[in-house]
Amino acid sequence: MFKNGQSFSNLKQTCLELSTLNIKLNPLKDGALTKGNVSYVLFDDKRNEAEIFLPFQDKGIVLKKTAEGNWSNGEYKLIAWKGYVLQKSGKAIFGG
Numbered sequence: 269m270f271k272n273g274q275s276f277s278n279l280k281q282t283c284l285e286l287s288t289l290n291i292k293l294n295p296l297k298d299g300a301l302t303k304g305n306v307s308y309v310l311f312d313d314k315r316n317e318a319e320i321f322l323p324f325q326d327k328g329i330v331l332k333k334t335a336e337g338n339w340s341n342g343e344y345k346l347i348a349w350k351g352y353v354l355q356k357s358g359k360a361i362f363g364g
Contacts (some may be wrong), residue, residue, distance in 0.1 A: 276327040279312050279319045286321055293354055293362035307362045309352060318346050320354060 274283045281329035286308045297316045305323035312318075318339040319328040331339035337348035354362040 275325070276320045277310060278328050278330050279310060279317060284310070285291060287356050289321075291352060291364070293364040294354060296353075296360050299360055301363070306364075307354065309346065309354075320344060320346065327351075 273287055273298045273361070274285055276282070277284045289310055291309040293307045293309060295302050295306070301324045307323060308321040310319045310328065316333045318331045318333075320331065321328045329341065329344060331341045331344060331346055334345075339346040343356060345358075347353045347355065349361075351364050353360050
């Protein structure tokens, strides 16, 4: 899990208490909710960048806005659809 419930944010340049973030995504398997560790999402003030915090990672991964409701870094893609869906290499891995 996240170290002491915290992770380093590249957007904020500080450690964050992840449980205080508003957007929490649950793990998905074959498009359906499954048991497992959650991930978190943080946006910059203008929503041009999103930062995802994945379980077992010590820092966030920044995604750039590519279209309205889409943020990506090539490997990961966050889509605003009935909440948010996080894909890795085209496969939905988290949603909420």
